[in-house]
Amino acid sequence: MVDPGAEPEILIVTGMSGAGRTTTGNVLEDLGWYVIDNLPPQLLQSLADLADTALRDRAERLRYAVVVDVRARSFFGHLRAAMDEMRHRGWRPNLVFLDATDEALVRRFESVRRPHPLQGDGRLLDGIQAERAQLEHLRSIADVVIDTSGLNVHQLARKLSPIFSPAGRHRLRLAVVSFGFKYGVPLDADFVFDMRFLPNPYWVPELRNHTGKETEVAEYVLSRDGASEFVERVAALFEPVTAGYVREERRYVTIAVGCTGGKHRSVAMAEAIAARLATSTISSFVVHRDLGRE
Structure with missing residues (x-):
C-alpha cells in the first residue's frame, strides 16, 4: 500500500484528438x-506497481501524468478497472479531459493537413463527431474539463x-475565466456569471x-451599482461550495465570467x-480568454 502521508498523485489526460493532449503532456x-x-x-x-516500489525506496511525493488515447474499443472498461484498482492502493487518480469546439478542431486539422483518426472515407467533421459521441460519457465523469x-x-x-x-x-485550484458571449461560453465552465447587467x-x-485589466476601467466597472455587492455574494455562494469540493477531493473548478466582447466588464x-476567493486553501488565478480578439 502507498503511504497516505506521501500523497502520491496521478493524472490521466485524455480528450478530443486535436484538443491539446501533446501540449498538455509537455507542460506537465x-x-x-x-x-x-x-x-x-x-x-x-x-x-x-512501479510507483509503489519507487515510493517505498525514495519516501517522497510522486506525481505521474499518463496521456492516453481513447479510441480503443475496450478503453472504457479497462480505464475504469485501472482507476478503481489505483484507489484501492491509496492513489487518487484524477481524470483530465481536453475539449474544443468542432469549428476549432476542424481548423486545427486543416492547418496541419492531416485526417482525423476516425474520419475513414467520410468528412473531417464526421470523424470529429464520431469521436465526440464515443467520448461523451468519459467527459461527463472527468474531474476537470x-x-x-x-x-x-x-x-x-x-x-x-x-x-x-x-x-x-493548495487543496483546491480555482480558475476564473473571462470571456465574450459573442465568442461562445467556455466548454469547461462549472459556473457561468453574466456581467451584462453592468454599464x-x-x-x-x-x-x-x-x-x-487597466485601473481606470476596473475602477469604473467596480464602482457601478451592484458590482461590489455581486463580488461579495459570489464569495458567499462559494463558501459552502468550495468546502464541499474539498470534502469530495475535487481539486479543479472553473468559473466563467462573461460580457459582450470579453474586454471590459468580464475582465x-x-x-x-479571483482576488476575493483566494484563501490559504484555495489557489485562484485568472484567464482572459477573449482579451485582444477585437
Whole structure:
C-alpha cells in the first residue's frame, strides 16, 4: 500500500484528438510531473506497481501524468478497472479531459493537413463527431474539463501551469475565466456569471480602447451599482461550495465570467472575483480568454 502521508498523485489526460493532449503532456513535464505518453489503459496497474516500489525506496511525493488515447474499443472498461484498482492502493487518480469546439478542431486539422483518426472515407467533421459521441460519457465523469478552443499552445500552457503546478500545495485550484458571449461560453465552465447587467465601458469614449485589466476601467466597472455587492455574494455562494469540493477531493473548478466582447466588464470582474476567493486553501488565478480578439 502507498503511504497516505506521501500523497502520491496521478493524472490521466485524455480528450478530443486535436484538443491539446501533446501540449498538455509537455507542460506537465516542465512542471515536474513524470509523463508517460500514449499508455494503454491496461498498463496503468503496472504503472501503479512501479510507483509503489519507487515510493517505498525514495519516501517522497510522486506525481505521474499518463496521456492516453481513447479510441480503443475496450478503453472504457479497462480505464475504469485501472482507476478503481489505483484507489484501492491509496492513489487518487484524477481524470483530465481536453475539449474544443468542432469549428476549432476542424481548423486545427486543416492547418496541419492531416485526417482525423476516425474520419475513414467520410468528412473531417464526421470523424470529429464520431469521436465526440464515443467520448461523451468519459467527459461527463472527468474531474476537470479544459476548453482549448480559443487558445494557442502558449495560452494553453499559461492556463495549465497554475492548475497543475505543485507550488503552494493548495487543496483546491480555482480558475476564473473571462470571456465574450459573442465568442461562445467556455466548454469547461462549472459556473457561468453574466456581467451584462453592468454599464458597458465601451460606450465611454475615454475607456473604449482600454481593457478591464487597466485601473481606470476596473475602477469604473467596480464602482457601478451592484458590482461590489455581486463580488461579495459570489464569495458567499462559494463558501459552502468550495468546502464541499474539498470534502469530495475535487481539486479543479472553473468559473466563467462573461460580457459582450470579453474586454471590459468580464475582465475587471474576473480579476476582482479571483482576488476575493483566494484563501490559504484555495489557489485562484485568472484567464482572459477573449482579451485582444477585437
